[in-house]
Amino acid sequence: MKDAAHEKIQTAYRILVEGLGELxxxxxxxxxxxxxxxxxxxxxxxxxxxxxxxREVEELVARSFSAQYDEMVISKHNVCFGVCPHHLLPVIYRVSVAYLPSEKVLGISKLSRLARLLSKRPVLQEQLTQDLAEVLYSRLQSRGAAVYAEGLHLCMAARGTEAHEARVVTSAVRGVFRDQPATRQEFLDLVTAPPLSLL
Ligand SMILES: [Zn+2]
Structure with missing residues (x-):
């Protein structure tokens, strides 16, 4: 299946190069x-x-463990890459995710892996944001989940003159994050604060 995909995509790029010849x-x-x-x-x-x-999402969720921890777990400012479905041009995301565990806890590195994994689909940023929240809420059976994503879409940034700095911002909340505005606000304050400068 992957070979067939590679073959077709390769053919398409070869034709694209021929188009450059015409230029x-x-x-x-x-x-x-x-x-x-x-x-x-x-x-x-x-x-x-x-x-x-x-399959990878399945494996990732299956590797959760039981822990006596019920505070908010956040993984913020994960840089992820994907393409938009409208132009097939790259999108650079900065994704922050959080959840409130009930019984299952996911290793912190798994959160960024999950964000990077779901980014590698030609879907709209809105969809990515909602799907991440859904996995962390429904699949992980947590008490709540929140996702905040900023996307630099090359289809916007590299065309025209006004959109160079434009970022698309999306967020999704489930469970406690949806029901308790204070919890949602705490999450948003944490993820929209400027990152710590280590250099
Ligand atoms: Zn696009």
């Missing part, structure tokens, strides 16, 4: 010789298969 570029020089294959490899690092992602 007057010397596509027969060395730099373009292997571009179709290289571009397909790169693209498939930004987008992973549905089954593969489902």
């Amino acid at each position: 007057g570029y010397s596509i027969h020089d060395d730099n373009f010789r292997d571009t179709g294959r290289r571009a397909a490899n790169a693209f498939l690092e930004l987008v992973r298969g549905v089954d593969e992602i489902d």
Whole structure:
């Protein structure tokens, strides 16, 4: 399945290079010789298969452990990459996620892995935000989950003149984060504070 995907994407990139030829570029020089294959490899690092992602999410959630901890767990400012479904151009996300455990606790590194994993789908940022909240709430059976995402969409930033700095901001809350405004606010205050400067 993956080979078939690679084959098709590679063919598409080769045709794209031919389009550059029509624009007057010397596509027969060395730099373009292997571009179709290289571009397909790169693209498939930004987008992973549905089954593969489902399986990894499954494994990740299965590796939760029981712990006597019921305070908010936050993983903030995770830098993730994906592509938008409208232009297939890269999106750079900064994703913060939080949940309030009931019985199952997920290792903190698993939270960033989850964010990076679900980013590698050609879906809208709104969808990514909601899906992350849903996994942390329903699949983890937590008391609540919250997600805050900022996206730098190259389809916006690299075109036109006004959108260079534009960030798309989305958030989603479930459970306690939805029912208690103070909890939601605490989360938003924590994730929108400037990051600690270590350098
Ligand atoms: Zn786009």
